[in-house]
Amino acid sequence: MPTPDHAATPLAADRPRYLDPAAPVDARVRDLLSRMTLRERVGQLNQRMYGWNAYRRTPDGGFELTDALYAETERFEGLGALYGLQRADAWSGVDHGNGPGAEDAAALADLVQRHVVGRSRLGIPALFVEEVPHGLMALDGAVLPVNLAVGATWNPELYERAAAHAAAELRARGGHVALVSALDIARDPRWGRTEECFGEDPYLAARLTEAVVRGMQGEPGGAPAGLFAADKAPVVLKHFAGQGATVGGRNSAESELGLRELHEIHLPAARAGIRAGAAAVMAAYNEADGMPCSGNRALLTELLRESWGFEGLVMADGLAVDRLARITGDKVSAGALALNSGVDLSLWDEGFTHLEEAVERGLVAEEVLDAAVARVLRLKFRLGLFDRRGTQAPPLPPLPARGRELSTAVARAAVTLLRNDGTLPIPATVSRIAVLGPQSATVAHQSGDYTAPQHPGTGTSVLDALRTLAPPGVDLRHAPGCALTGGDLSGIPEAVAAAAASDLAVLVLGGSSARTPDTEFDANGAARTAVSHMTCGEGADLAGLELGRAQYALLDAVAATGTPTAVVLIQGRPHVVPDTAGALLTAWYPGPWGGEAIAEVLLGLTEPVGRLPVSVPRSAAQLPVYYNHKDTEYGGYVDGSAEPLYSFGHGLSYASFEYGPPRLSGHTVEADITNAGRRHGRCVAQLYLRRLRTPVWPRTLELCGFRAVDLAPGETRTVTFPLGADLPGRGTVVEFRVAESARAALTAVPTQSFTAPDETPL
Amino acid sequence: MPTPDHAATPLAADRPRYLDPAAPVDARVRDLLSRMTLRERVGQLNQRMYGWNAYRRTPDGGFELTDALYAETERFEGLGALYGLQRADAWSGVDHGNGPGAEDAAALADLVQRHVVGRSRLGIPALFVEEVPHGLMALDGAVLPVNLAVGATWNPELYERAAAHAAAELRARGGHVALVSALDIARDPRWGRTEECFGEDPYLAARLTEAVVRGMQGEPGGAPAGLFAADKAPVVLKHFAGQGATVGGRNSAESELGLRELHEIHLPAARAGIRAGAAAVMAAYNEADGMPCSGNRALLTELLRESWGFEGLVMADGLAVDRLARITGDKVSAGALALNSGVDLSLWDEGFTHLEEAVERGLVAEEVLDAAVARVLRLKFRLGLFDRRGTQAPPLPPLPARGRELSTAVARAAVTLLRNDGTLPIPATVSRIAVLGPQSATVAHQSGDYTAPQHPGTGTSVLDALRTLAPPGVDLRHAPGCALTGGDLSGIPEAVAAAAASDLAVLVLGGSSARTPDTEFDANGAARTAVSHMTCGEGADLAGLELGRAQYALLDAVAATGTPTAVVLIQGRPHVVPDTAGALLTAWYPGPWGGEAIAEVLLGLTEPVGRLPVSVPRSAAQLPVYYNHKDTEYGGYVDGSAEPLYSFGHGLSYASFEYGPPRLSGHTVEADITNAGRRHGRCVAQLYLRRLRTPVWPRTLELCGFRAVDLAPGETRTVTFPLGADLPGRGTVVEFRVAESARAALTAVPTQSFTAPDETPL
Structure with a gap:
């Protein structure tokens, strides 16, 4: 236990109550507030x-x-x-x-x-507030796979453990509050922050958001009197709300989203995170229904606080308060608008520094300001900051080892096999492997945006890992072939020669969110001009969803050799990649040790268990694609399908699974699943509902449950889905389907129809 | 005057009041209703x-x-x-x-x-209800340019005359009611019905919608007691509402649009049309805020009737009522939902045929049904259908001549010069012109979707017109080069040879909405499978916005000859066309006589006066593009600009214009415009407002006025814009800019700021 700083001294009769660790947090907040000058209070909001x-x-x-x-x-x-x-x-x-x-x-x-x-x-x-979008973004912080990879694991329990580790690192290093990407829903892969999303689906995102809150903060009520344990960190869930719906996938641009779409798709993760006890949310840059979230009282106060009962903190995104001056006329009134709308704590803004003036000008009532100050102070009390010396938590177990283990475990669970004609797993007969492509022998582009500089030697590339893991005697040849960006084809002949001289080619392509010293940045840290290889990340939106030109030439040239080829994509968003190779898998940004996870899957040492958390489009021209669109029949474009190339939920195994018809029994759906393959495998059984009678127009399908099931060859198990509180409103009639992807669910046998009972909440 | 059928008989004492032409319409409706059986009343709604x-x-x-x-x-x-x-x-x-x-x-x-x-x-x-999307879609009907071309004219007065002609044709032929495309706003050019939109802007669309209502119906109150003149036709404005916002440009798919966006962008044309007296609207296929418009009571009843006070008829789109069975469970309840939501008259549906059963089952109250019947009957009385024999109106002047004249006038006003390095107008020194391209010598693809078969010889291709209009002695060579679709390059050498042997090439490219006997259709008449050359029109959405592949090869090959080339696009949407030729113009679908309008502009016999009613994108990957997006700063995509290639409002003249700084004086904005060129020219001065202080996040710019100004070389005129009732809400602070396009307005000098007075309506 840390030594309480003030509590160590005997409690004097005149000692202020806010310094009494035994007093309830709210009483301490009230006491402290009553002692503070206006300037001191304004200071707390900055x-x-x-x-x-x-x-x-x-x-x-x-x-x-x-x-x-x-x-x-x-x-x-x-x-x-x-x-x-x-x-x-x-x-x-x-x-x-x-x-x-x-x-x-x-x-x-x-x-x-x-x-x-x-x-x-x-x-x-x-x-002390730190960025923790995929691990602690600090020197020596354990970098995790990006959220999109986390989404591909469909494994909240695993992510909860990884998140707990990141929080412990943060606290052990004196940090307090974790800024966590969780709420953005990936509806347009052009957006450079797609990598920060758990995927396109609100249910999947909600389960993973709960996991990150539980992992970082601990179970609600687990700590006494709302206090955070010494290895737990309050989270700021970002971004609230609807940022994944900005038009054109343009970073921090407007959304034109309807409130219904906002509620059905973009708010469930926030609702789930808040129910799990999230301490704070960050107001998003984008507007929702006409107003940027930072100035949106309907969102931050009426919905979040009054309707949902959220008692935590609302932080602004960087410089978002000052942006409001565009419509208020100056930064003083911008600050007032943000505070009155529901923002408690600013980020880098000038607007909030003028709140004294705003109070004096009558733009802000002191009670409103005090309510915001109370929220900030409450978090400090809950963290025990008044009660212990400094900020040190007990020493953690050696960080790198545990961090690496968890990061690799998430990466392993995220590797998703999209297509396989038998090229994978790499057969025992293969003795010469060409390891090609600009992502094959470097770890520099395996991690997401915000990543801190890594010590040389940290991480494992695909080539590194194949060298370690391939059976003895296998000959590995390597050639990068080309760079990630640009059209320089000069390296292709060497790669082609290596492919031609091999039994199998592993071609590792992809994008990059690596910021380099020559990247230019906006004042809020978003990349302004993408130079070097950065084609993804905050501020790096990609209209065409295309890899660098030379990568396509390399793919074509390698495929043309006739050598069986497995393409591996290391990327922060779906890219458009033609189906020319025998096998295709994506690892998203798997983090520093992702090469190991990929190599294990290539070699068949690990089963591929990742499933797509987003639909993979055929081209940018067919956007948007997501499985849970409204149920309208559409025959397709003149020049192509409106359906994605790969469906949400899709992911192959080295085994194959057969799904029996689902059975509805009371408030439970179950189905028998058989491993029809010759290897052990894990399937991710997905429960979808389809609304039949409903007061508003329904989506084609809605994910409402998932379970991973391990099956030996020939084994059959019954997977059971209890129907929970997330069911549709009363009287709505639905049916359920159990399938291995959203596309498979379209034609899957449904249960008999189910009428939501009266007591089911919407 | 037509002979009143029943009125010709002396009025007997027991003659029912509904047959008394002297009685007020509403009294006649009430009287007739009271005499009808339920079955008869249901019949009126079908x-x-x-x-x-x-x-x-x-x-x-x-x-x-x-x-x-x-x-x-x-x-x-x-x-x-x-x-x-x-x-x-x-x-x-x-x-x-x-x-x-x-x-x-x-x-x-x-x-x-x-x-x-x-x-x-x-x-x-x-x-008798007929399609009049661009002229009467019947044999011998005068085909007009499509709405997108009408939008390019920025000329409501001209369109009003053309619309009046179409209504007169309809009535002269025994038709009564005109189905008129007007309300859809072109926000995604992938949509095949973009051609039916007046453009991307709500203000421009509102002015043209008023024009079509005035032209077809006459001035409100112009006819006695709400009666329509014998050459006027009540219009059904379609579609209500938001169909231009369906996701992905997918025909009749869902919109995810917010209500604010719906009100600001998609409803103003409807509001204007209704204020101008429109007799009816058609409920759109798409959903708005969660419900298809045909089942959307909030839209059809609460907004349209209760808030706007609309007393006219609401017609369903084809089979849209039956689609509601997807959520109600059967077609009887689907019909009940539509009727209860506000639909009066169905189109092809089975649902409304069961309304007797719906009444018996208690799904529909008879008063609700009677209100709908009354609206149908009222329209029949207003048309005088009970009061004259048959349906014949007085004979019209010979139709083809007048129709051709008006159609050509609209086409002439729509031709828009997008780019010109001096290639146009065709200099007097040119003696050999190559007329190339798959659109150069045919009129088959000059008209929009729904067009009726034309008599052979009707219409003028670009080649036809150049043959007629080019100075004597000019040698015209022609080669199509390729087809509209597909990749057959075999015709290109002939075209290249013609270009190489000429002083100038006119290359006419484009798309087609021509339905051919091998087109397959959905039950509602939308094209299902585009075969032959149809790449545009209802049901023909084009994801990539690309012309047929061979057309690009033809363009490249002709440009490579070095012969100065003018590219002419005949199209129903913006396509992606590289800027490789010296001059580029678009005529949209100019109608049968469009070749004449185009040739006049090419030769300089007519000034190009069209202006873009839509932004022209660089590629489908950057969609959406429109000038009036929310005012957020966006630096662009990693792989390209987010700005359109050509801006809304853009269109070159053979003259050039200089705009003086705008002056705000009371409720008027004025600016001096000078023709700085050496030819007479017409500029279309555009008034944009920019909101400065406002309760919701503003758009970058909003068109709020336009005036065509004819100027001799060196002449200066003052253009005056009275600020009207469409100004923003009270207290909002705006500034005005006068410019020749939205892009030019971005950097144009603004007026001093203007605070909307209290009495200004929102």
């Missing part, structure tokens, strides 16, 4: 600095604080929250030479916190 | 038959009625409405050999009407 501007390395290898931090804490006589003290990437310019690593991050956090507490008349500590 | 099944040609060249018509009139003891008695196209199978032409259509209508009236106990005539 999160202005980039954390990396708060410190610098000293010549002796320690850290010292900067004048920028002094000025900031002077301005508001304290500090509300500090963003990204540990962030390290090309945008922040932080690397192993100047930033905090696993060994000294906690000391840096402690140094800053002591300054903040000392500068604050009432001893109020700061919240 | 429009089940395809009109071409009601008659057949006799060996002597006359017409006789069919058993199908007898059965239909037997079933409901009369006939509510009959669709498409005059429709002639590949779907109906009607052509000059078997269908009614200008000379005998009125007699056919009279024959049918006499049967209907005779079969009806109370002598209730039928409504």
Whole structure:
């Protein structure tokens, strides 16, 4: 147990109640609030600095604080929250030479916190807020596969463990609050942040959002009196809401989405995360029904707080408050609009720094401001920040080993086999393998956006892993063939020669979200001009969904050799890739050790168990594609199908499965599934509902359950889906189907129809 | 004056009031309703038959009625409405050999009407409803340019005259009600019905919708007691609402549109049309906010009738009522849902035939049914159908001449010059012109979907017109080069040879909405499988926005000759066409005489005055593109711009214009425009507003006025825009810009800011 800082001193009669660790959190908040000046309160709502501007390395290898931090804490006589003290990437310019690593991050956090507490008349500590989109985005943080890969695992339990690890890392290094991508739904793969989505489906996203909340925060009520355990971190679920629906897949552009679509597709993950106890949400950049989320009272207050009963914090996205000045006329009124709409804590904005003036001008009522301050303070009390020295949690088990193990496990569960004519698993007869393609021998592009610089040698490429895992005597030849981007074909002959001289080619293609020092950034860290190889990530939207030109030439040339070829895609979104190779699999961005997971699947050491969390389009011209569109008959375009190339839920196994007809019994659906193949396999049985009689127009199908089932060859098991609280509203008549993908469900045998009982909530 | 049928008899004391032409329409309706059985009333709400099944040609060249018509009139003891008695196209199978032409259509209508009236106990005539999307779609009907071309004219006065002609044709031939495309807004050019839209902008569409209503129906109140003049036709504005927003440009698929977007973009044309007195609207296939429009009470009743005060008729789109059985369970309840939602008159559906049963089952209240019947009857009384023998209006002036003149005038006003390096107008020095391309020498593909078979020789191709209009001595060579679709390159060498041997090439490319006998159709007449050359029109959505492959090869090959080339596009939507030629113009589907309009512009006999009513995208991958998106900054895709290739409002002249800074004075904006060129020219000055302070997130720009200004070389004129009732809501602060396109307006000097006064309606 950490030593409580103030509690260690005997409680004096005149000791303020907010310093009494035994007092209820709400009482402490009220007491503290009553003692604070307006300026101090406004200070709590500001999160202005980039954390990396708060410190610098000293010549002796320690850290010292900067004048920028002094000025900031002077301005508001304290500090509300500090963003990204540990962030390290090309945008922040932080690397192993100047930033905090696993060994000294906690000391840096402690140094800053002591300054903040000392500068604050009432001893109020700061919240340290860090990016945790796929692991802790800090030096030595264990990088996880991106959310799209997590979506491909269909495995919330596994992700919960990985998320718990990331939270423990964060807390062990002095961080407090995790910014977590979870709520964006991937409806347009052009969007560069598709990689941050769990997929296109609200049910799948909801289950994974619950998992990340449980993993990072612990079970609701698991900690006493709303306190977070020392290895747990409150999450800010981002983004709220509808950002996946921006037109054209354009980052932070508008959505034209209807409220019904918003509620049915884009809000369920948020609802589930909040029910799981999420401490905070981040208001999204995009508008919803006419107003950017940061200025959207209907969304942040009427829906979130009044209708859903959310008592947590709402944080703005970076500079989103200031953007509101476009319609309010100035940043003071922009800040007032955001606060009045429901934003509690700003990010980098000027608008919230003027809230004193906004109160004086009558734009903001003090009660509204105080309610926001109370939410910030409440989180600090729940984190125990007033009650223990510094920010250190108990030491964790050695981080890299556990992190690597979990990251690789998620990557392994995410590898998805889309097509296979028998090329895979690599047969024992193969003795010469050509390992080709721009993604085959590097780990630099295996991780998602925001990733911190990695120590040399961290990670495993496909080539690395095949060298380790291929049977002895197998000859591996390697040629990159081309770069990720551009049309330089000069490397192709070497790759073709290697393919021609081999029994099998593994061609690793893909995209990249790797930020390099020459990437230019917007003030909010979004990539502005994609240079080098960055074709994905925040600010890198890709209209045509195409790989670099040379990659297609390489694919064609390798396929033309006639050597059996397995194409592996390492990518942050679906790309358009012609079906010219015998086998095709996608690992999304599998993280640093993804090469190992991929090689295991290629060699058949692991079964491919990933399933598509998004539909894979045939081309950008047919967008949007997602399985759960409204149930309208459509024959297709003159020049092509409107159906995706690969369906949501699709993913092959090395085994094959037969699904018996589903049986409806009371509030349970069950079906018998048989492994009809000759290998052990895991199927992901998917339960879909189809609305038959309903007051609004239904979707074709809606995922409402999934279960992984391990089956030995010839084995049959009954998979059981209890029908839960997510069922449709009363009186609605539905049927259920159990299938191995959304497309298979279209023609699957349904259960008899089921009328939702009166007590079922909508 | 026509002879009143019943009124000719002296009014007997026991003569029912509904037969008294002097009685007010509403009193006549009430009286008639009170006399009708339930079956008779249900009959009035049905429009089940395809009109071409009601008659057949006799060996002597006359017409006789069919058993199908007898059965239909037997079933409901009369006939509510009959669709498409005059429709002639590949779907109906009607052509000059078997269908009614200008000379005998009125007699056919009279024959049918006499049967209907005779079969009806109370002598209730039928409504004859015909397609008039771009002129009367009947044999010998004058075909007009499609709506997209009308949008390009920015000339409501001209279109009003053309619409008046079409209505007069309809009435002269015994038709009553015109189905008119007007309300769909072109937001996704993949949609095959883009050609039926006036463009992407709600203001432009609203002005043209008013024009078609005024032209066809006459001024509101212009006829006594709500009666229509004998040469005027009530219009059914279609479609209501939001059909231009279906996802993926997929015909009659769902929209995911928000209500705010619906109101701001998709409803203004309907609102304007209704204010202009439109007699009816057609409920659209798509859903809006979760329900197909035909079952959408919020739209058809709460908005349209209760909020807007619309007292006219709502017609369903073809088979749209029956589609509702998907969620109600059967067609009886589907009919009940549609009627209860606000549909008055069905189209081909079975659902409405069971309304007696629906009443008996308690699904429909008789008052609701009677209100719908009253709306149908009211229209019949307003048309004078009870008061004159048959359906004949006074003879019109010879139709073809007047129709041709108006059609050509609209086509001339629509030709839009997108790019010109000086290739056009064709210089006097040119003595050899190659007229190339699959659209250069045929009129078969110059008209939009629904077009009736034309007499051989009707129309003028570009080649025809150049032969007539080019100066004596100019040598014209022609080669088609390729077909509209497919990749057959065998004709290209001939075209290249002609280009190489000429001083200038005119290359006429494009798409086609021509239905041929081998087109397959859905039950509602939408093309199901596009065969032959049909790549546009209802049911022919084009994902890639590409011309036939060979057309690109032809363009490249002709451009490579170095001969100055003008590309002319004849098309129903924007296609992706690279900027390889020196001049590019689009005529949309200009109608049968479009070749003449195009040739005049090519030769400089007419100034190009068309302006784009839609943004022209660079590719399908960047969709959506429209100028009036929300005002969010977006830097572009990694692989290309998010901006269109050509902006809404763009169109070059052979002159050039300079715009002075706009002046705001009271409720007027004015600007001085100078012709800085060496030719007479007409500019279309466009007034855009930009919202500065506003309660919801604004669009970048909004068109709110336009004026064509004719200017001699060197001449300056002041263009004046009175600010009207369409201004934003009170307190909103805006500025105005006057420019020659939306893109130019982005950087144009604004007026001082303008605060909308309190009395301005939203």
